[in-house]
Amino acid sequence: MFESTFSETTRRDWTDDGGAGGDADATTRIATVGCGNYARSVSIPAMERGEYAAPTVVVSGDPEKRARLADEFDVTAIGYDEYDAGVASDEYDAVYVATPNRLHLPHVETAAGHGKHVICEKPLEATVERAERLVAACDDAGVRLMTAYRMQTDPVMRRLREFVAAGGIGDLQRASGDFTFPVLGGDAGPDQWRLDGRLAGGGALYDVGVYPLNTARFLAGDDPVAVSATTRSPDPAFDGVDQHVDFRVEFGAASGAGDGDADDIDGAGPVDGGGWVGNFSASFSGHPNTSLELLGSDGRIAVRSAFQPGADREVTVETSEGTVELADAGADETVEEFDYFAHAVATGGDIEPDGSDGLVDMRALAAAQESARTGGRVEL
Template identity: 55%
Template structure:
């Protein structure tokens, strides 16, 4: 793929076969991200619709349902199967440690599942989630919107085709001042039990998973350092868990074939997100890499030339839900499936162990 072909591919859906029909979704969990980002993206797309909304707050469910013409349900009603005929699939957007419960309910109902990342709070629960969907024969997609972004997909093909030679190093950062909003310290992201950790689980998974996708490879071992000050430093209730609500985390990852990775995630400090992949014959750098709907700048430098572009591609959250619905309509397994999501949770587990022990930690396979 030459550089002009790369730019052209960065604004093209390479997966769309124009199927007939739509997939109706039940949105489980009505936090700010689901209401302000996900639901508008679903409604802006071609292949998915919002037909039910589920919340622990019946008044919120009724209010959101009224705005979007969707059946309002409480968590209890969803679990008991009320309104089940209103939707084909379930979008799980609740706190990490209860993803399994809602996904298992959906699978038991015979409904397909798109589940927010990280897939769950622990590898064991993530594996149980994937197993439940596999046993029920339903589609499971981990909601990695970056993997559906035409820019990222084009860059992945470019790397795979040898566009920057042999990858040698990947680096990335996602810093998000989580206390800068209106919620303050009393939010589930700072509850290590619900979140499964802190900055790593919430924003660190973006550079990690996007690098895995770009390289087509998984880390085999990690070194790490994690730090936290109040109110980030609470330990989970499980005394055997090495996890806490990390404020900052720095990861050194060993990939096969000698590629090394270096990633940081932070819940405080100046907001930023970027990713860079270096190869034997060039490099790729993305600025404003992971912000939903962000205007990314891409710089590609190779031994045959350079190109920089921005304002190319599409809203990756719209792409995420259309891609999932397309997979359901065409009976096609999604690329970011449950096992993909499980891998990142397993890597995160190794990161927390490495940070706790100060030792290089192999990544277990589940």
């Protein structure tokens, strides 16, 4: 099982069947709405490096930034009023929304109104109610929606999911994960949207806590049933948001082997035999760290450098068959993310991290906030 699972850590399984139809060689042209540092330095360059995605339009409220982006990426640059009015809408097929969380809804509604497909950064919005309206807008307009869970497109994570689904570590018993991101590091100061609770919806929980939560869910093929959490914000700079969060997520059943076919991911999922628990943490200060571990009845998976964009994953898999250690494996998951989305749009293929997937996490994050306020366990 080791050899078959980990010998293809760059394989794009989502292109194996050429998609559900259409031209798999077609290019999906993407407009980027919101041009902060992450979009400029990570997302748009990833589109340029991909096979199926192409950046063609950028939307920014800063005229100087528009000029720089137009020159750097050879794209059409417009303002938000022009985007709302449909200017340059014939130059893109889909929209990547990368604005602060509470602005996702209006920008997605605009894209849906123009008949454009959407890939929206996570979490989907600042509140569950607004996220539900966002998903409904795309459903009503008949456009595709992908929640931008780039880790779900990382080939290493996809091979690990196949391994877990095939019973590689037996019944899952617990998971743990951490994402510590010093948000005030470098030149960054306190005047940023991530520290504005209304714009962000939450602090470390919303911004980086969603990574270990969603990635563990993805690997296990399971959804949460209850959440309990505590938050701390000892630094006055984080008065409006959680600086640190620790949250315990209960899942309804242990993920296991199913029929034992590692390729049958659609049929993989929870089996009878009790639940498992995820213990996750996230911080806006401290030494940078991203890690994820899954412990099963018959093995263990540990991933270091688990969530940084473009990082070389360090993976250790231990079972009775032996130990496998992978380093410098996989591919740039941000390139994979946009190619996955663009390929699905062009071919009519499935989008697994869709709006419904994003809503599962929104409800879990809201439950964590409620638990932190009340001190109780919140059922979902």
